Amino acid sequence: MASIREVSTGSGARSVTELRNLAVAEFISSWPMAPYAEFYTFTGNADAPRKDYGEFNAGDTRTTSTDYTPKEKAPQFASVSLKIYGDKVQTDIAYERRGGDIGSQRVTDLRRFAQSLGRYFMDATINHDNARDSEQITGLKAQAAALSRVVTWGTNGTVLDASTLKSFLELLDEQILSIPGGPTCIIANGKFISRLTNLARDYVRVEAAPDVFGRQQLVTVYNEIPIVNAGFKADRTGLVIGNDERVGTSNNCTSIYLVRFGEQQDVTFATNVGLDVQDLGLVGTKYVTLVEFDVDLVVLNPNALVRIEGIRF
Known part of the structure; x- marks a missing residue:
């Protein structure tokens, strides 16, 4: 790393x-x-x-005295x-x-x-x-849209509460499993982290970890995946990930990002x-x-x- x-x-x-x-x-x-x-x-x-982009299509079978079928795909x-x-x-x-x-x-x-x-x-x-x-x-929001990697929870969004928690966790786990090797972290705002922590106490825990100065910071973890609070913008005019995104007819939605980083x-x-x-x-x-x-x-x-x-x- x-x-x-x-x-x-x-x-x-x-x-x-x-x-x-x-x-x-x-x-x-x-x-x-x-x-x-x-x-x-x-x-x-x-x-x-x-x-x-999957240009390495490994694995094939053959019989005695035959060769493998050639596979060519131009790299991107x-x-x-x-x-x-x-x-x-x-x-x-x-x-x-x-x-x-x-x-x-x-x-x-x-x-x-x-x-x-x-x-x-x-x-x-x-x-x-x-x-x-x-x-x-080009940030993660635009990158996800360009790659068609945006999943919408409900036509007009869905309220995350005790009655919808099971449905949301199923969706979340499904998307976690869609990332080979799993995400490095989940990025969200503080409201989402607070709501998930209170609703899903069996799956979420808070750990103490030192920052770059040795000070203890609290890190929220969902099934061993850290949840990062995106926080406020530099000018303090609003959240980096707001609660005012539009989905369908609703304009009070937020998003989370599942990301796997690599060198x-x-x-x-x-x-x-x-x-x-x-x-x-x-x-x-x-x-x-x-x-x-x-x-x-x-x-x-x-x-x-x-x-x-x-x-x-």
Whole structure:
């Protein structure tokens, strides 16, 4: 498994290891997918990794003195084009002029920015769409739709309560089994996690696990599969996965995502040097720290992703 920490190696003379390590740690703490997402690296701006679309049709039979029937299927390749996520962190020189520790203030500003960038990239992981904005990656919502991997629970959605729990768990288990090897995690919002935890106590448990800073965090698990809370958007204007999605005549639905991550397989993130941090020094009246993340999200195995929509409360 190649995590974002492992692939963030830096680039150029202005790349600062200490600042990069700090930014990566803060980014990880605010990007809920960090413990589960897998990356692969390549050189350049674009790549064409091979998809797993079943071109390997293994297994056959034959009789004595005969050969196996030839099977040929052209391989398919994905199109990867790195997108740049990031911004410039600016710290006013006035802090220094007024006797403050400008180094400490820059670190504080970088830490807060990296946390916000993690939340922003969580929104990107689900909701960004390259078809709408060419500067964005294509998130899981659009990827699932393009691959026809969206399952609707009820024509107009269905309320998840005690009376429908059995039906929902059957659907959930069926979709889990549709992913070869099973999903790495389930992505949902806090309302869904709370509802499922209270209704399905025999199947859901909460575990304590340390985060990147060693702090104990609670992780909800359904049949040994972690459920990740997508949380709020970076600007706090709403949830990454809302409760206002439209299914049929209902506009109060939510979705969950079942995802299997892999390193250059299944669902994977592509990058060159990961999250990079460069000290641009004093520019005008501001000390400038450049934070950039060249990345793309690609589905190499269409069976590694399922979105279940139409869940109501």
